[in-house]
Amino acid sequence: MADIVSTVRIGAVARNTFREALRNRAFMGLVAFSIAFILLSLALSEMAVVGQEARVVQSFGFFAISLAGAITAVVMGALLVYKEIERKTIYTIVSKPIHRHEFIIGKLFGLIGILIVQVAILGIVWAMVTSIQGGDVGAEHLKGIALIVLEVSLVACVAVMFSAFSSPVLTGLFSLGVFATGRLIPLIEEMLSANRGLFVENAFARFVGEAAVTVLPDLSVFNVSQQVLLGVPVHLSYMGEAIVYALAYGLVFLVIAIWAFERRDFI
C-alpha cells in the first residue's frame, strides 16, 4: 500500500502546491478581490432591503463566498496540471519515483488546502460584517461555511477532471457550467416533474435535463443558507451525509482524471 499511495510523496506535492499559491501574486490578488467582492455585495444588499437586512445579507454572503471559492477552484483547477506540462516542470517530477496518480492527488490536495484558506478568510470577513450589522454568528454558520468548503472542493475535482481532456479555457467553461447547473438541480428536477413547460415541449431539452440531473452532483446539498436563515439547525447527520456525497462524487472525478493522466505523453 505504501508503495502505491505514499503520504510522503503526496504530502510533498500538496505542500508545494499550497506554497506556490501563497507566493503567487495572482492568487493573493484573487483573495483580495473576493474580499472586496464580499464587502461590496454585503453593502449593496443591505441598501437594497432595508429592515430585514441581517437575514438577506447572510444568505447573500454565503452565495458570494461560494461563488468566489468556485471561481478560484475552477481557475486554479484548470491550470493545476496544465501549467506543469506547459512549463515542463513536470519532467523532473514524474521521472522521480512518484506515481502519476500520487502527483494528481497531491496537486488536488494542495488546491483544496488553498480553497480552505480562502473560504476561511472570506468566512471571517463575512462574520465580522454580520456582527457589525447586529446579526449573530454561531455554530450553524460555521457548518454552513464548512459545507461551502466541500462544495468548492468538489468543483475543484470537476475542473481537474476536465483539464485532463481539454484546454484551460474549455475546462473553465465546462466547470463553471457544472457549478451553475449543479446549484440549479432542484429547480431542474421540479421542472422535469411538472406537466407543462420546456421539458414537456422539447424532447431534446428533456433528455439534457434528465442527463444533468442523473450525472451531475446536486450542489444545493451544500447550500444551507435558507435553513440557517430560518433558524433550522443543521444536524451532524446531515453534515455526514454531505461529506459522503462530496467524497463519492469527488472520487469519481478524480479517478477519471487519473485514468486520463496515466496515459499521457508529456511533450
Add this chain to the structure above:
Amino acid sequence: MSEASTPALVFKGLEKEFKLGLGLTRVHAVRGVDLEVQPGEIFGYLGPNGAGKTTSMKMAMGLIQPTAGSIRVLGGDIADPAIRRRIGYLPEHPFFYDYLTAFEILDFYGQLYELPRKARRKRIDSLLELVGLAHARDRTLRRFSKGMLQRVGIAQALIADPDLVILDEPLSGLDPMGRREVRNIIVSLREQGKTVFFSTHILNDIETICDRVAMIVEGQVVRVGPLAEMLRSESMGVEIVAHEVADGTRERLESLGAGLEVVGLATRIRLAGEHQATALQALMEGGASVTHVNPHRVSLEELFVREAAEAGGADG
C-alpha cells in the same frame, strides 16, 4: 541474468512518430534505434540538432510512449517506480518551480524519493557544494542565471545517489569552468561504478570523457562503438598550411581531392596521406610558401559533419 551483465539501458527497434495537428502531418523523430549501454560506462549520445536525442531520452524516462520498439532500464520497466528510484534524469533546458529556493527545490525532489529529512539535508548541502551553488542556497530560482539552473538540474539528477544517470545536454549553458566541473562530475560518477548516458552535439565533451559513443542522425544510429576505434577506422590525413597559393595550384590540389580553406592570408589544405608528396610538389612549383605540414587524424567533428551531410544528401 546477473546484475553485472544486465545492460543499464537497452533500446530495441525504438521508434517515435509525432502527430501534429489533426494527425495529418507526422514527424518521424526516432526511426528504429537499437542501443545497449553497459553498466559502468560513460556513453555519449551524439547527433546534430533535431536528430532525435531528446525524444529517445524522454522515451527512456517514460515521459512519452514509443510508437514501436521496447526499452529496458536497469533490467526493468521505467513505469516501475522502484526502477525510477535508481535513476537520475536531467531534462534538456530543465525547468523548475522558480518560486522556490535552490535548497527548497532539492528538498522537494528528495521527498519524492522519500529520503529521510536528515539525510536529505546532508545530501543537498554536499550537492550544492559539488555543483558550485553553495553561495546561492537560499536564493529563489527566479533569480538564477541559465548556467546556475543547469547546475541545479545536475544536482537534482544526483539527489538519490542513482545507479544510472541520463543527462540531456548536461554541458549546455555552462561557462568553461562549469563545463570542466560537470565533466569531472561525470568522470567521478564512473569511478563510483555508475553508468552515465548523456547527449550532446559538442564534440569536445565526448572526446575527453566517453567510453563509447553512438552517433544518431535523423532518428537513426549511424555509428556506435568506442570512440578511439571509430576514429582509427578512418584513414590518416595530412594538413598543409601555405601562403600565396596560386589559382592554378589550387586546381591541381583540388584534383587530388584536397579540401581547401582560406584562413586569413594562409590557405589550409587537407588531403589523404598518400597525396602528400604530390601536393607539396605542386605547391613548390606554383611558387607558394609552405609553413606547416602536419599529419592529421580525422577528428570527431569531421566524422560528424560527414555523417550529417551524407544523411541529409541521401534524404534530399
